[in-house]
Amino acid sequence: MLAPSARLGSVRGVSTAPVVVSLPTEAWARALGPVDGAEVVVWNGTGPTPDPAPQLVVPDYVATPDLSTLPTGTRVVQLLTIGFDGVPEQLPEGVLLCNAVGVHEPSTAELAVGLAILALRGLDEDVRSMASGQWKPSRRTSLADRRVLVVGWGGVGRAVAARLAPFECEVTAVGTRSRVQDGVQVHAVGELPELLPTHDVVVLACPLNDSTRGLAGPRFLAALPDGALLVNVARGPVVDTAALVAELRTGRLHAALDVTDPEPLPADHELWSLPGVVVTPHVGGNSTAFRPRMVRLLKEQIELLRTGREPVNVVAR
Numbered sequence: 001m002l003a004p005s006a007r008l009g010s011v012r013g014v015s016t017a018p019v020v021v022s023l024p025t026e027a028w029a030r031a032l033g034p035v036d037g038a039e040v041v042v043w044n045g046t047g048p049t050p051d052p053a054p055q056l057v058v059p060d061y062v063a064t065p066d067l068s069t070l071p072t073g074t075r076v077v078q079l080l081t082i083g084f085d086g087v088p089e090q091l092p093e094g095v096l097l098c099n100a101v102g103v104h105e106p107s108t109a110e111l112a113v114g115l116a117i118l119a120l121r122g123l124d125e126d127v128r129s130m131a132s133g134q135w136k137p138s139r140r141t142s143l144a145d146r147r148v149l150v151v152g153w154g155g156v157g158r159a160v161a162a163r164l165a166p167f168e169c170e171v172t173a174v175g176t177r178s179r180v181q182d183g184v185q186v187h188a189v190g191e192l193p194e195l196l197p198t199h200d201v202v203v204l205a206c207p208l209n210d211s212t213r214g215l216a217g218p219r220f221l222a223a224l225p226d227g228a229l230l231v232n233v234a235r236g237p238v239v240d241t242a243a244l245v246a247e248l249r250t251g252r253l254h255a256a257l258d259v260t261d262p263e264p265l266p267a268d269h270e271l272w273s274l275p276g277v278v279v280t281p282h283v284g285g286n287s288t289a290f291r292p293r294m295v296r297l298l299k300e301q302i303e304l305l306r307t308g309r310e311p312v313n314v315v316a317r
Contacts, residue, residue: 022054037306085208088316097316103293104285109159111284112233115256144168149199152206196223208235218243229254236261248274
């Protein structure tokens with residue numbers, strides 16, 4: 001349990017002074033609005049430190065600043081993202097890091113399903129044909145009856161599976177370890193060599209860490225059947241880009257990527273022009289569903305800190 005900040009008076013664990021919260025933009029400050037027990041300042045992590053210094057720091061969504069020199073008195077860093085790779089190593093001792101679990105899952109899951117439908121049904125080709133007024137009907141692959149392997153059985157993976165259910169496809173779950181969770185058989189990641197050859201679509205929804213970096217490498221991709229589709233809504237480095245490009249050049253596999261390595265994808269990168277590839281610019285969680293859910297989480301965190309309790313979604317100490 002977090003003790004109230006030393007600079008704050010308290011009665012029965014409830015602070016008598018506001019929790020100072022820094023938000024990265026004026027737009028976020030307007031979205032949060034007035035909150036009982038909070039003093040909101042706009043600070044993007046650069047420039048002079050606000051006075052009073054923030055105890056709850058919310059970095060920007062797009063570019064997380066250097067967090068190694070946070071103001072003295074910072075207790076919590078609240079990310080606007082689920083992913084937090086590379087951030088814990090920056091934090092000064094004693095600062096908690098929280099991610100945005102519960103915020104991005106609906107948006108990211110619907111994009112994963114949308115990318116699968118778009119790629120399987122060839123909708124990207126139809127959109128390109130519109131520019132020249134071409135009418136090019138053909139028989140396309142349906143998501144119905146596909147065998148879909150969801151790699152990563154956290155919030156995003158489970159949300160993807162829930163949205164796939166009405167499409168009459170067969171979903172197989174893969175996590176870090178074998179288990180039965182909520183009635184679902186979750187296979188261990190070590191079973192991938194046996195699972196990959198029997199699935200038509202693979203959705204990557206796992207976090208990026210030492211064990212998942214380069215997970216979809218040469219052997220992973222070679223194990224997929226001809227015509228398989230790889231959907232990545234995890235992190236770009238989960239996929240070995242060179243290995244994926246080599247497979248895509250042959251036309252054997254297809255890919256729908258919301259994240260890439262490198263990112264942003266350079267304008268002259270081969271992934272833009274290879275056949276059978278759809279690329280979106282890392283927009284999985286960035287939808288109209290994002291801000292209201294994030295505001296609810298921020299209000300919850302403020303109340304927890306104000307009352308001397310530990311925040312939710314702690315991923316590093």
